[in-house]
Amino acid sequence: MSIEIPNRFDHAEACPRIYAAWDAAGCFHAEVNPAKKPFTIVIPPPNVTGALHLGHGLNNTLQDALIRWKRMQGFEALWMPGTDHAGIATQAVVEKRLKEQENKTRHDLGREALVQRIWAWKDQYEGRILGQLKRMGCSCDWRRTRFTLDETCAAAVRATFFDLFAKQLIYRGKRLVNWDTYLQTAVSDDEVFNETVQGSFWHFRYPVIAPEKGEPAFVEIATTRPETMLGDTAVAVHPDPDAAMDKAEAELRERLAASPAKDRPAIELQLQNLKERRTTHLPLLRALRDMAKAGRMLRLPLVERDIRLVADAWAKPELGSGCVKITPAHDPNDYEVGIRCNLDMINILNPDGTLNESAGDYQGLTILQARKKVVADLEAQGLLGDVEDREIELPHSDRSKTPIEPYLADQWFVRMDSLSQSAMDAVSDERVKIYPERYRKGYLDWLGEKRDWPVSRQLWWGHRIPVWSLTIAAAEAPQVEEKLRDLPEFSDGRIVFQFDGNTSLQICIRNEDPSIETKIEGLGFVQDSDVLDTWFSSALWPHSTLGWPEKTAELEYFYPTSTLITSRDIITLWVARMVLMGLNNMGEVPFREVFIHPKILDGLGETMSKSKGNGVDPVEVIDKFGPDSMRFGLAWLATDTQDVRMPVQYECPSCNKLIDQTKKNRVLTKIECPSCAAIFSTQWAESPEDLSLPRGAVVSERFEFGRNFVNKLWNAARFAMMNLEGYQPQAIDPSSLALEDRWLLSRLTTTTQIVTDALGNYRYGEGVRALYDFAWDEFCSFYVEIAKPRLSDPDQRQTTQGVLAYTLDVLMRLLHPFMPFLTEEIWQTLATVVPRRGLVSIQPASEFVMRAAWPEVDAEWIDKTIEEQFALFQEVLGAIREIRSRQNIAPRDKVPFSVRCEKEVQQLLQPMTAYFESMAGAQVVEWGTTVAIPATNAHVSLTQLNVDVYVDLEQFIDVEAELERNSKLLERLVKQIAGKEQKLQNDSFVSRAPAEVVAKERESLEDLRQQLTGVEQAIKTLSAKQA
RNA sequence: GGGCGAUUAGCUCAGUUGGUUAGAGCGCCUCGUUUACACCGAGGAAGUCGGGGGUUCGAGUCCCUCAUCGCCCACCA
Secondary structure (H helix, E strand, O other): OOOOOOOOOOOHHEEEEEHHHHOOOOOOOOOOOOOOEEEEEOOOOOOOOOOOHHHHHHHHHHHHHHHHHHHHHHOOEEOOOOEEEEHHHHHHHHHHHHHHHHHHOHHHHOOOHHHHHHHHHHHHHHHHHHHHHHHHOOOOOHHHOOEOOOOHHHHHHHHHHHHHHHHOOOOEEEEEEEEEEEEEEOOOOHHHHEEEEEEEEEEEEEEEEEOOOOOOOEEEEEOOOOHHHHHHHHEEEOOOOOHHHHHHHHHHHHHHOOOOOOHHHHHHHHHHHHHHHHHHHHHHHHHHHHHHOOOOOOOOOOOEEEEEEEEOOOOOOOOOEEEEEOOOOHHHHHHHHHHHHHOOOOOOOOOEEEEHHHHHHHOOEEHHHHHHHHHHHHHOOOEEEEEEEEEEEEEEEEEOHHHEEEEEEEEEEEHHHHHHHHHHHHHHOOOOEEEOOHHHOOOOHHHOOOOOOOOEOOOOOOOEEEEEEEEOOOHHHHHHHHHHHHHHHOOOOOEEEEEEEOOOOEEEEEOOHHHHHHHHHHOOOOOOOOEHHHHHHHHHHHHHHOOOOOOOOOHHHHHHHHHHHEEEHHHHHHHHHHHHHHHHHHOOEEEEEEEEEEEEEOOOOEEHHHHHHOOHHHHHHHHHHHHHHHHHHHHOOOOOOOEEEEEEEOOOOOOEEEOOOOHHHHHEEEOOOOOOEEEOOOOOOOHHHHHHHOOEEOOHHHHHHHHHHHHHHHHHHHHHHHOOOOOOOOOHHHHHHHHHHHHHHHHHHHHHHHHHHHHHHOOOOHHHHHHHHHHHHHHHHHHHHHHHHHHOOOHHHHHHHHHHHHHHHHHHHHHHHOOOHHHHHHHHHHHHHHOOOOOOEEEEOOOHHHHHOOOOOOHHOHOOHHHHHHHHHHHHHHHHHHHHHHOOOOOOOEEEEEEEEEEEHHHHHHHHHHHHHHHOOEEEEEEOOEEEEEEEEOEEEEEEOOEEEEEOOOOOOHHHHHHHHHEEEEEEEHHHHHHHHHHHOOOOOOOOOOOHHHHHHHHHHHHHHHHHHHHHHHHHHHHHHHH
């Protein structure tokens, strides 16, 4: 044997070497190339907040498989890499560390210094993330790596903002925002989650000012947030309580009718209560309504402010007291009432969550302090009513995990009406196709709301809003505008301005230009201190990364991109916004197709995240199993399903035992191995003593089968290469091939077809399953075994070598998108033995499999008849093997067998004689239409082909075992026959089912009956023997 | 409350348009180290496809309904 190959693929040694070789050869780079068609993917830029976990592992595996496939198909394939600055998330992480490590806030540092720190963080994590991607084998064009906050992206953001501003699609307005008092910024609705907390429901009474006779002296309201009463500017009552009550009752009745019996009592109770309310509450509400219409006022206790009683349909007569306090500056619904009724809006909060001067005596208190004091003070004044315990859904900031305060603040908005519509149209008319299709609905529904997009964030980390404002009286505005119009920067389009109609004149500057800034700052304009929502820059990603707003050759060639591969949770936040921004800026959709892949959950069904401690670092999986195993395992999971569970384990560093992760142990800083009692640290370790412990990796044993497959492929290739010595490729005449060769090539071609179709439809799981089955079951378990005797037969050696080498060549190409390193290593090793390859036409192999051509499907090779014939061989072989196993026949013992069959079957099976011997230790005694039946035998009948196989058990018989095998068989046959008889006795089946289906059933029934006869006969004989 | 999805072997999951006996990986049992591979080979056991109803000659697959679980959206003074 001339070639030495280790029996394991050493991924730790090979992968870095291979990756470096690809890089050095420029395999990752894509250029504008008119000779080829482009295929482009932009990476969903990972946040620089932290490291990647397996969810990203899946996302990027799928992208890499697709881009490698397209590259092999001859496209100029560009995978654009980069990272996202992730405004709030990143700033929050850095601020948190600042607080923990130095006990400082961002204000101690100042804007510039904080931003500098975040850049340092970004550099560190960007490096780590890109390193992770490289370890996974991602074939991104690294020379083009972008960052959403770099200069290229900044230019795109400025140009976009300027354009929208000039089109008057951007405006500044007072809006109620979700205020994060910890981070002191507004967060979007999407960044808010609700949590149920135990709270109370307090009833208050507000005195009516100078009540007339017959009028109530108090109005009762209730709230879960007493402190907000300091900002109340009205109490609302329904304008038509009778009608509202009728409506509520009608709705209840409707629900009652539609509900199942078990829910009815509860609804009936509600109806009953409603009826009672008509007498208990309605008269009062009517009176209050009249008072509201008469413009009567209430006295707000504690702050002693006169507030209005208003009639507004927000107040529901069927709930609570029927009246509701209105705090327009701190409640979204109240805000709407405030707008409708033209109420004052009093903000009682400071940005840090303490109460401000509007709260009077309560100024300076925190919300919770104020809540207590308000309740106590009201009680002291006798204005406190009942207090109920109640579960409250409290909004929390996703970033800081602290409660959200609704807060009235100045914010920038993008008008979404026309933009949303354009993005809806693009999906409706399939300029953008979403796979799986079910995700279309969510996309369209969300955009259909057309809610304006709040884009400003009170942060320091991000794209600064390029607007300078001047506060002036409306009357002076025309004068200043006149002056601005005279500026050359205005006439040549470098600035635009708008007056908000109230007190603010705003200038937007197109490009970063200190001279213009100085000039307008000289006029008294001040730059907005806010930055833009992260999604604003992410929305431009497909065109900003290609150089927009410059008209680059790359844009012209690579845009629109081909496919976006992402996870479902950002379909709205990101995908939808890319579509509308792409349409606005480029006049063309950003991508033709969107593929949404499943999410990876841990063993407890929870999404992976670093903060939960269940996030698996792909690098740890790669260290343990190798990148190809991980990629293959992940691609295996990419089916049409929504979620995939991936139980997660710690790996004990001292004994390598895997320990299931639980809710309990996943948050510990150190763990004691239950097996070897060694103590190891986890990702949470912080103290020096914990850190000094060996670190336990977080992995998942789900990747073991991927590793096993890698090993299988490696060894199959090893076998082939060790046996390719002296092989001189020469064109093969297909007609000279044996059945087993034709069979393998047919299966190979079918597999090529399946994999190609699967990749084209994002059915990764289907593709890798087909490859796995072909490689393991057909190539390894059959062809390689068959090859063994043939390789030592000089007449067959050359052909067998040819088929082996060719199949290995094609298989490596088919597997390459999923297992790039292994296939490259095998490919290049194979090249040292067989540099020129092919079956009917011999060509030099390409230097890299990464650059090899994707296998073509030549349908000529697909031959169903041959596959069926080979299946017959497999069946006979399987039957003999089962008999051997049941009879417990030692491997070295050869069993004799005879086959009774038609001539043509004999011609088929006879050439397989050697394989029966090598693969089942079975020696044929006789073939033919009549054979001598051994006295003691195990019999298998393949009646469809009119074949009987008799294994001579004279030397081996274990009557017990054989009887058991036969009675099992009998049982199964009887059941099947009964089922089929019933089916065929059914007139409607026979008359209505397609004739061929009926015929097939009849045939198979006949077949089964014959088998049954054989089995019955065998049992009889065996029983006699036993007795 | 609205929407989307899931429920198939002990575990994690496949199952394309309805059509013979429902598959895989891991785990389990039996046997086996003959020079590709013990990260292996041969064989085996194991599922009334969540419950109920319907359509159909025929349902894991289509429809209705219930249950459980998950996610998204909205709302709850």
